[in-house]
Amino acid sequence: MAKLDERIGFIGGGNMAFSIGSGLIRGGIVKASQVMVSGPHIENLSRWRELGATTTDDNNDVLEHTDIIFICVKPHMLGPCAAQLKYKHVPSAKDANKLFVSVLAGTTLQTLEETFAFIGMSGLKMIRTMPNTSMQVGEGCTVYTGNAHVAHQDLEKVHLMLNSLGLAQQVPEPMIDAVTGVTGCGPAFVYTIIESLADGAVKQGVPRQMALQFAAQTLLGAAKTVLLTGKHPAVLRDEVCSPGGSTIVGVHELEKGNLRATIINAVEKSSLRSAELGKK
Numbered sequence: 001m002a003k004l005d006e007r008i009g010f011i012g013g014g015n016m017a018f019s020i021g022s023g024l025i026r027g028g029i030v031k032a033s034q035v036m037v038s039g040p041h042i043e044n045l046s047r048w049r050e051l052g053a054t055t056t057d058d059n060n061d062v063l064e065h066t067d068i069i070f071i072c073v074k075p076h077m078l079g080p081c082a083a084q085l086k087y088k089h090v091p092s093a094k095d096a097n098k099l100f101v102s103v104l105a106g107t108t109l110q111t112l113e114e115t116f117a118f119i120g121m122s123g124l125k126m127i128r129t130m131p132n133t134s135m136q137v138g139e140g141c142t143v144y145t146g147n148a149h150v151a152h153q154d155l156e157k158v159h160l161m162l163n164s165l166g167l168a169q170q171v172p173e174p175m176i177d178a179v180t181g182v183t184g185c186g187p188a189f190v191y192t193i194i195e196s197l198a199d200g201a202v203k204q205g206v207p208r209q210m211a212l213q214f215a216a217q218t219l220l221g222a223a224k225t226v227l228l229t230g231k232h233p234a235v236l237r238d239e240v241c242s243p244g245g246s247t248i249v250g251v252h253e254l255e256k257g258n259l260r261a262t263i264i265n266a267v268e269k270s271s272l273r274s275a276e277l278g279k280k
């Protein structure tokens with residue numbers, strides 16, 4: 001039994017869209033038959049068809065046949081993509097109470113509204129989100145905010161959907177770019193850390209596959225400990241560092257390598273770049 005009755009559309013069927021769509025289908029939030037995806041090259045949408053979703057190379061099909069429409073193109077493709085939407089569908093988009101959900105980095109609600117108003121689609125219900133690819137395994141982290149046309153029930157519906165794929169939190173719009181550096185881009189930083197942990201183990205003679213599994217599980221365990229105990233990471237770190245033991249020697253190496261400043265810089269640069277991506 002699916003938890004949502006709405007038909008879910010994706011304009012753009014790439015990595016972020018698939019993380020959300022596959023998460024929703026595999027998690028039983030919607031049935032595959034409720035999902036429709038569009039992209040310019042239908043042959044690239046085969047993984048969607050394998051899931052049982054409907055695919056099309058016409059964005060207007062998604063506009064016409066779905067209720068909650070995720071816009072999942074790259075930020076610079078928003079204008080060209082909107083221009084492909086045909087006027088004949090415009091009244092139905094607004095009158096049928098459709099809900100648009102953007103995942104575009106750096107792209108404000110104002111830009112989204114102006115882009116659609118430019119092609120005659122004013123007054124749309126629009127929710128801006130910053131999701132991440134971990135939604136594909138139900139452990140995503142998404143922040144979102146809605147425009148003035150979005151009703152409380154719309155936000156509740158989208159919250160249910162996003163929160164079923166991890167954590168979802170409504171935030172003021174100006175916070176979204178700042179959060180992007182941690183949640184949207186963060187998985188890439190963390191994959192680099194997992195790979196580095198594994199490389200360290202491989203250097204000490206642990207087989208690669210085992211090293212990767214141990215590194216990822218260690219990261220998962222540490223993250224879960226932070227979330228479930230509510231303790232500050234520094235307190236938890238101290239619990240691992242025996243006086244004169246093996247861990248503090250490694251922590252000292254991290255400090256010498258400026259790990260913390262490096263990660264702070266990475267989050268800062270990614271947040272700033274994210275804000276730039278949405279500039280027209």
Ligand SMILES: NC(=O)C1=CN([C@@H]2O[C@H](COP(=O)(O)OP(=O)(O)OC[C@H]3O[C@@H](n4cnc5c(N)ncnc54)[C@H](O)[C@@H]3O)[C@@H](O)[C@H]2O)C=CC1
Binds near residue numbers: 015016040
């Ligand atoms: N990849 C990630 O981890 C995250 C991405 N995002 C956002 O998600 C959006 C998509 O990024 P990705 O999925 O990574 O990129 P992607 O390149 O994997 O997907 C973009 C898709 O849009 C399709 N496309 C291009 N022009 C189109 C058009 N006119 N109509 C319909 N589809 C069109 C492409 O064929 C492609 O499949 C971006 O705006 C990005 O900022 C947000 C959070 C995380």
Ligand SMILES: O=C(O)[C@@H]1CCC=N1
Binds near residue numbers: 105184
């Ligand atoms: O790299 C990017 O621009 C996108 C947005 C957040 C994660 N990936």
